[in-house]
Amino acid sequence: MAVTMHVKSDSEVTSMDHGSSPPRSPRRLVYFVQSPSNHDVEKMSYGSSPMGSPHHYYHCSPIHHSRESSTSRFSASLKNTRNHSAWKKIQKEPESDDDDDENDDGVGTFGGLGRNLRLYICFVFLFVVLFSVFSLILWSASKGYKPKVFVKNIVFENFNIQAGSDHSGVATDMLSLNSTVKLVYRNPATFFGVHVTSTPLELHYYQLQLASGQMKKFYQSRKSQRTVVTVVVGHQVPLYGGIAAIPNTREHHEKMAIPMNLTLVVRSRAYILGRLVKSKFYRRVQCSVTLRGNRLGKPHNLTKSCDYR
Structure with missing residues (x-):
């Protein structure tokens, strides 16, 4: 103005x-x-x-007035622009904060789930590794406790060869045999028991099978042993000339001597940590024995005539 x-x-x-x-x-x-x-x-x-x-x-002067007026108007315009910008910033800040909070919440939730998942995977992996190492240690330790099998003796109860015919009607000599085998099974393990089975016990005259018998399965606890008796029999086994005819007289029975082999495989299975950790043991036994007519009914000692593998 x-x-x-x-x-x-x-x-x-x-x-x-x-x-x-x-x-x-x-x-x-x-x-x-x-x-x-x-x-x-x-x-x-x-x-x-x-x-x-x-x-x-x-x-x-009028020139000075003009300069002062222009400067004042420019200063006022600049101040109004700054005030308007500050007001816009104040209005936008809450929205920006809300958006940031929402984004932070989403990222935080996802990050928390990812972190928990990683921790869970690491825990499972560590548990598997530790369990595997522990199982391997137990399995390795169990191998130092192999079961022991000893065949003590065999008793031939009776032995008989007579003429006959096989199931197809072919005439041949027929053999009947009855015997019992006694063996000792020992489990030396200090921290596990074993389940024991075996293949059939067989008596062979070279390649000809004369008798067989099945041992009953059983469970043997730790640091214990038992004596197992198995019946091995042969009934009307055709010989087809494999064994020379033996006259059925008392004198000839007392003089006869027939070499045989007794074979079996003892299988032991240990469940050390439930069904997760198992250990198996196999014991192959082969014994040489001679059937003598004058020792029928008496035990034949086999402690020194058996091979264990």
């Missing part, structure tokens, strides 16, 4: 004080400038009159 006023110059004031009327000087325009956007009143220059009273006048 600009206001135009007529102000007397200093020379005119001095002339009036002395009562003389000097020639008039040209009048000068004085402008008061106030910025509408600025609440602070601009400082004005103080002029001293000869009377010593201050006059709050600001002397400027």
